Amino acid sequence: MNDTSFNPRDCGTCPIRHRAVCSRCEPDELEHLDDIKYYRTYEAGQPVIWAGDPMEFVASVVTGIATLSQTMEDGRTQMVGLLLPSDFIGRPGREQAPFDVVAVTDLTLCCFRKKPFEDLMGSTPSIGGRLLQMTLDELDSAREWMLVLGRKTAREKIASLLMIIARRDAALHKRLPKDGMEFDLPLTREAMADYLGLTLETVSRQISALKKAGVIILQGKRQVQIPDLQRLVSETGDDVDGGHIF
Amino acid sequence: MNDTSFNPRDCGTCPIRHRAVCSRCEPDELEHLDDIKYYRTYEAGQPVIWAGDPMEFVASVVTGIATLSQTMEDGRTQMVGLLLPSDFIGRPGREQAPFDVVAVTDLTLCCFRKKPFEDLMGSTPSIGGRLLQMTLDELDSAREWMLVLGRKTAREKIASLLMIIARRDAALHKRLPKDGMEFDLPLTREAMADYLGLTLETVSRQISALKKAGVIILQGKRQVQIPDLQRLVSETGDDVDGGHIF
DNA sequence: CGCATACTTTGATCAGGATCAAAGCAAGAT
DNA sequence: ATCTTGCTTTGATCCTGATCAAAGTATGCG
Numbered sequence: 001m002n003d004t005s006f007n008p009r010d011c012g013t014c015p016i017r018h019r020a021v022c023s024r025c026e027p028d029e030l031e032h033l034d035d036i037k038y039y040r041t042y043e044a045g046q047p048v049i050w051a052g053d054p055m056e057f058v059a060s061v062v063t064g065i066a067t068l069s070q071t072m073e074d075g076r077t078q079m080v081g082l083l084l085p086s087d088f089i090g091r092p093g094r095e096q097a098p099f100d101v102v103a104v105t106d107l108t109l110c111c112f113r114k115k116p117f118e119d120l121m122g123s124t125p126s127i128g129g130r131l132l133q134m135t136l137d138e139l140d141s142a143r144e145w146m147l148v149l150g151r152k153t154a155r156e157k158i159a160s161l162l163m164i165i166a167r168r169d170a171a172l173h174k175r176l177p178k179d180g181m182e183f184d185l186p187l188t189r190e191a192m193a194d195y196l197g198l199t200l201e202t203v204s205r206q207i208s209a210l211k212k213a214g215v216i217i218l219q220g221k222r223q224v225q226i227p228d229l230q231r232l233v234s235e236t237g238d239d240v241d242g243g244h245i246f
Numbered sequence: 247m248n249d250t251s252f253n254p255r256d257c258g259t260c261p262i263r264h265r266a267v268c269s270r271c272e273p274d275e276l277e278h279l280d281d282i283k284y285y286r287t288y289e290a291g292q293p294v295i296w297a298g299d300p301m302e303f304v305a306s307v308v309t310g311i312a313t314l315s316q317t318m319e320d321g322r323t324q325m326v327g328l329l330l331p332s333d334f335i336g337r338p339g340r341e342q343a344p345f346d347v348v349a350v351t352d353l354t355l356c357c358f359r360k361k362p363f364e365d366l367m368g369s370t371p372s373i374g375g376r377l378l379q380m381t382l383d384e385l386d387s388a389r390e391w392m393l394v395l396g397r398k399t400a401r402e403k404i405a406s407l408l409m410i411i412a413r414r415d416a417a418l419h420k421r422l423p424k425d426g427m428e429f430d431l432p433l434t435r436e437a438m439a440d441y442l443g444l445t446l447e448t449v450s451r452q453i454s455a456l457k458k459a460g461v462i463i464l465q466g467k468r469q470v471q472i473p474d475l476q477r478l479v480s481e482t483g484d485d486v487d488g489g490h491i492f
Numbered sequence: 493c494g495c496a497t498a499c500t501t502t503g504a505t506c507a508g509g510a511t512c513a514a515a516g517c518a519a520g521a522t
Numbered sequence: 523a524t525c526t527t528g529c530t531t532t533g534a535t536c537c538t539g540a541t542c543a544a545a546g547t548a549t550g551c552g
Contacts, residue, residue: 070393073485078396080389091382098386125371128378135381136337140344142388143326147316149395150324150443154539189500197396202539204501221500221547239319400509435530448509450531467517467530 036116042066042103048089055097057111058090064107065186068099069194079195080142084168088134092118105186149197152237157196158206159235162216166226182225210235282362288312288349294335301343303357304336310353311432314345315440325441326388330414334380338364351432395443398483403442404452405481408462412472428471456481 039062042048048066049055061083068081080099083089089101089109112120121127148160169183170176185192189207193200210216215232217225226232285308288294294312295301307329314327326345329335335347335355358366367373394406415429416422431438435453439446456462461478463471472478 068389070389072393072397072483074483076397076483078393080392093379094382099389121375122371125368125374128371128374129367132374132378132381133339135378135385136340139381139385139388142385142392143314143316143345146326146388146392146395147318147324149392151318151322188498199540200500201502201541205539208501237318237320237322434528445510446530447511447532451509454531 036113036120038111040109040111042107042109044103044105044107046103046107048101048103048107048109049097051097051100053097054095055090056114058088058092058114058117059109059111060089061085061087062108062110065104066107067102067104067191067195069102070099077194078197079191081138082164082195085172088131088138090114092121092131104191154196154198154202155206155209155235156237157198158192158203158210159215159232160238161192161196162210162224162226163232163236163238166229166232177226177229179229180225180227181229182219182223185222185224282359282366284357286355286357288353288355290349290351290353292349292353294347294349294353294355295343297343297346299343300341301336302360304334304338304360304363305355305357306335307331307333308354308356311350312353313348313350313433313437313441315348316345323440324443325437327384328410328441331418334377336360338367338377350437400442400444400448400452401455401481402483403444404438404449404456405461405478406484407438407442408456408470408472409478409482409484412475412478423472423475425475426471426473427475428465428469431468431470 040059042064051070063085066083066089067079068083069077069079071077081087083101091098092114121131148157152160165185166177166181166183170178170181187195189200189203192198193203196203198206207216207218211218214227215235217227219225286305288310297316309331312329312335313325314329315323315325317323327333329347337344338360367377394403398406411431412423412427412429416424416427433441435446435449438444439449442449444452453462453464457464460473461481463473465471
């Protein structure tokens with residue numbers, strides 16, 4: 001299922017699959033749109049935007065990873081979204097960013113200036129429809145995550161995060177997750193803790209426990225191999241045959 | 247407050263404020279739409295739909311309260327949404343309900359058959375736009391809730407829930423929350439626990455603690471009065487002047 | 493090379509909330 | 523009036539994950 005054949009109308013990373021917008025899709029038709037669309041890169045660790053900042057663009061992640069998070073006055077932080085390639089950032093119709101966005105790895109965004117993008121949405125209903133679908137998907141993901149945060153044990157939380165990253169990594173490479181698959185853990189222990197509502201020590205301990213139990217194999221601290229997917233799924237506490245949105 | 251002046255173009259409860267759709271808005275123009283739109287009532291405790299069921303309608307809450315929730319195989323339950331009047335239920339473009347929907351109180355829904363509704367969305371872009379805005383709001387709410395679930399203490403969680411209900415109750419009556427305001431707690435201790443990722447005993451203890459501390463005044467078990475809103479806000483752990491989406 | 497920095501692991505102890513158990517309370521049914 | 527049912531409160535104890543502390547590891551740099 002790796003369609004290595006590049007479809008010019010659908011570059012696979014840009015969520016706005018409409019020829020009037022994505023120049024990776026139809027580069028030659030788009031010179032006149034350079035003023036509404038541009039690429040922007042960030043280094044690992046750099047903030048993209050802070051909660052409350054005016055946000056004059058919307059964007060989609062082309063390469064790299066960013067996090068969406070919220071921080072309380074006393075420093076407690078909760079990550080509320082993990083932005084991987086093809087994910088969308090932004091709020092048509094909103095003035096301010098509701099959450100912090102930070103680049104975790106080096107990051108490339110495909111940005112659209114907000115006003116012209118909104119105009120385009122008005123004149124091209126299919127963009128709004130696609131955005132609605134993406135937003136509904138994100139909402140479902142967020143709600144699935146609420147179950148993880150509210151009801152799962154530390155061990156189940158770690159397993160759930162590994163499964164999400166495994167699934168998304170597989171999807172990114174246009175294949176299905178399978179036994180023996182390997183992937184890079186893109187997050188520090190602290191970032192995982194912020195995602196899971198745990199402390200970094202607990203994350204470290206549970207990862208060690210999963211390693212000792214043979215559920216995962218670690219090469220170094222970041223490279224993960226899953227010898228038996230079913231085994232990992234059973235550690236998540238999820239229904240084994242449950243439909244997944246991620 | 248009871249806006250007894252009924253605006254025929256905007257009934258205030260139906261999110262689809264478009265004259266072609268909401269018969270409460272333009273009852274006389276809509277006879278021919280009876281086959282796509284209908285009201286349906288549920289008794290307290292009745293399920294509206296189970297996760298995985300085919301969903302052949304979308305709806306908005308007219309009166310009453312429903313919950314969106316997820317349950318694990320072993321019975322652990324997490325509520326992922328609280329549906330109050332004017333909230334929308336459903337997924338244009340989706341076959342199956344992703345979560346359980348249960349009526350908490352007696353409930354009236356304003357339902358639209360899915361297929362004709364989707365057709366209508368296609369022909370009336372403003373509906374899609376409105377739905378996108380509502381979905382983005384819900385997504386923000388879900389993400390705010392992730393902070394509550396992941397990082398707040400039991401006491402902060404209770405205070406946060408009370409604030410949300412207070413805000414939404416005030417909004418429903420078209421006024422601002424203010425000191426001394428009273429409202430009905432529409433949820434059992436168990437339902438609150440499911441919303442907050444706690445046990446019902448912890449909910450009970452923390453409510454007692456807030457009562458003893460004078461943050462809230464209880465008349466019976468469900469009627470709540472907030473003598474000092476700022477005091478309650480400070481118990482939530484939130485930034486006092488933080489912008490709120492709810 | 494030694495040192496600094498950032499991240500991770502591991503250990504010891506503590507505490508918040510879960511669990512188990514029982515009793516209180518209100519409303520409706522018999 | 524008594525019983526039943528469903529919800530809530532309160533108490534005693536336990537356990538998971540937080541907190542505090544220190545050591546281990548990798549990488550880059552002067």
